[in-house]
Amino acid sequence: MRKNHKNSPNRNTDSSIYKVEEPIELLPFLIKMMTKSSRNSVKSVLTRGQVTVDGKMIKQHNHPLQIGQTVAILKNQAAMKEDALVGIEILYEDDVLIAVNKDAGILSVAAKNEEEMTAYRQIKQYVKKENLKNRVFVVHRLDRDTSGVMLFAKSEDIKKKLQEAWNEVVKERTYTALVEGVVRKKEGTISSWLKESKTFKVHSNPTDNGGQHAITHYKTLQSNKQFTLLQVQLETGRKNQIRVHMEELGHPVVGDKKYGSTINPIKRLGLHATALALVHPTTGELIRFQADAPKNFISKTK
Structure with a gap:
């Protein structure tokens, strides 16, 4: 339901x-x-x-x-249950799935501090208000500083079903990226192999270096002399994929100091998970969740 x-x-x-x-x-x-x-x-x-x-x-x-x-x-009662969520907005909910729009700065799941109000912890509390036996499971994560669509399953079986067939069931993963400079080529594809170093930085290589093959498609939405707003489609979902590929393109994501950015006028990472479309694990229907890009991404490129 x-x-x-x-x-x-x-x-x-x-x-x-x-x-x-x-x-x-x-x-x-x-x-x-x-x-x-x-x-x-x-x-x-x-x-x-x-x-x-x-x-x-x-x-x-x-x-x-x-x-x-x-x-x-x-x-x-229903309104108060939702109002208790901080930095999380529920986009969709049925018997097996919950899709949310996560703000930048909110962790997907706990790292060292178990008390931190992560997306997972808040949604877990949210479902338990209806029934203490209810549980949730993170289907995929977003970086702390990335905002946008994030998906939870209400059972471990559904989580496994989605994760094990992720590349088959997911039909669209669209991000909006605010990057530095003017991207001259209006659209293109970046294909490389990504490998994480001992210092936890992901490096890109044009040929197979024993890492994971990553493919990113991008298209310019709008730009000015300082910034470009890109629509980014993921063909593969590797760790830090967009961030690494934007650095490789010569236009790092705004605010991404780790991957080459030198400025941060928006006081956050310029990356937002805009849309996720997938085949529903129980109904077989194609469902699409969308969270519009932050307004300051758009205003910076006008």
């Missing part, structure tokens, strides 16, 4: 649904429907983004409603 969230276009689960029967503004309509709530409580529900009109979140008190429109109010 698909679950809908505050940012979902249609979030009927855990919501009260009402049909509009006469032209009216949103706040008076809610006050009329929520007879057991005070005016201030109704305003709070609006402010917290718990109200949608025909699937679109609305916070304006005077938003005009038309006959036939559908108003959904997400229940407080």
